[in-house]
Ligand SMILES: *[C@@H]1O[C@H](CO)[C@@H](O)[C@H](O)[C@H]1NC(C)=O
Ligand SMILES: *[C@@H]1O[C@H](CO)[C@@H](O)[C@H](O)[C@H]1NC(C)=O
Ligand SMILES: *[C@@H]1O[C@H](CO)[C@@H](O)[C@H](O)[C@H]1NC(C)=O
């Protein structure tokens with residue numbers, strides 16, 4: 381695995397309470413390009429019929445987290461599609477061969493005075509691969525945040541080379557055989573009084589931006605126009621949202637369906653029939669590269685995702701990703717590549733401002749406005 385060092389190097393481990401507003405936390409999110417190997421995690425949760433999926437190809441977003449005393453540093457993939465935090469065990473020399481985990485981190489319990497083993501196995505099943513290890517607790521540090529006895533898993537066998545910070549709903553943790561529920565990251569922050577409400581928003585900025593913002597406990601009103609349209613989650617245990625249609629160049633290509641809003645997925649996977657119609661209109665051939673379709677970067681199109689009350693325009697600049705070889709990767713794919721699950725990943729999310737309300741099982745959605753301005757206000761009650 382190879383991270384483009386120019387993109388990784390500028391990361392600052394900065395997590396801070398917004399000035400004058402102790403109940404809001406902003407975490408910088410760093411965008412990574414992974415050029416040599418496309419990590420692909422498909423998370424299949426055993427406790428529900430609908431698999432939760434994190435697919436990560438080509439790019440991913442990470443935040444910095446410290447674990448232990450003294451602090452061991454990690455860059456973790458920020459995932460709205462799962463609920464656990466896990467890191468690589470220092471003993472995992474196979475997955476982390478060739479210093480693959482040097483930047484993302486490996487946990488060494490013998491170097492932490494505050495680590496406690498829970499004597500419980502950790503196991504999470506992916507469609508491709510899985511992660512296994514042990515549950516434990518230790519102090520989690522992230523800038524101004526300190527969470528003693530935070531429960532996380534330490535994996536000694538897992539696909540990819542980065543641990544995961546799952547921030548999805550409580551109740552979706554990968555617990556087995558009577559393992560006790562625990563407070564995952566958003567819930568632990570609330571329990572410790574850092575935020576009033578388990579609500580957060582993710583602003584990924586434009587495709588060419590190197591970082592975005594993960595805002596907990598509040599909403600940044602400068603990052604969208606008008607108001608957020610509040611939509612209920614289609615299922616309470618995952619970020620599945622109903623959409624009404626998908627339109628391409630003014631023509632409806634997909635009828636109503638449900639999609640996962642998943643920051644852990646780089647691309648957007650739509651129903652196959654809709655994808656085929658679009659591919660035909662764009663005259664996209666079978667030119668694929670690691671499952672990604674290449675397209676002329678000069679193609680122009682209008683792509684719209686219609687929800688009940690709001691339309692998100694997917695801008696060409698966010699959907700066409702320069703391949704580095706003169707052409708572009710198309711940010712849409714057929715969901716036959718994602719177990720027929722429709723996933724609105726980063727190529728969709730970069731166009732939208734999304735506020736996730738974990739307490740009322742709803743999301744707020746609006747077209748993103750790309751700006752450095754901020755207007756952050758805490759959220760203490762339901763979005764609507
Ligand atoms: C993004 O990174 C740049 C360069 O490191 C930095 O100047 C800027 O403040 C960062 N923005 C955010 C939102 O973290
Ligand atoms: C987990 O993945 C490993 C390969 O990394 C495989 O050998 C093993 O069978 C998988 N376990 C399960 C239960 O799927
Ligand atoms: C890391 O793996 C080793 C076995 O290789 C195990 O003894 C140790 O407890 C693991 N560490 C953690 C924190 O789970």
Ligand SMILES: *[C@@H]1O[C@H](CO)[C@@H](O)[C@H](O)[C@H]1NC(C)=O
Pocket residue numbers: 605747748749
């Ligand atoms: C937001 O509003 C501003 C000012 O009215 C306008 O210039 C801009 O195009 C709008 N952006 C979006 C994404 O609707």
Ligand SMILES: *[C@@H]1O[C@H](CO)[C@@H](O)[C@H](O)[C@H]1NC(C)=O
Pocket residue numbers: 652716719720
């Ligand atoms: C996906 O749906 C197609 C029909 O559209 C079906 O042939 C295929 O078996 C399905 N794949 C999975 C993994 O469910």
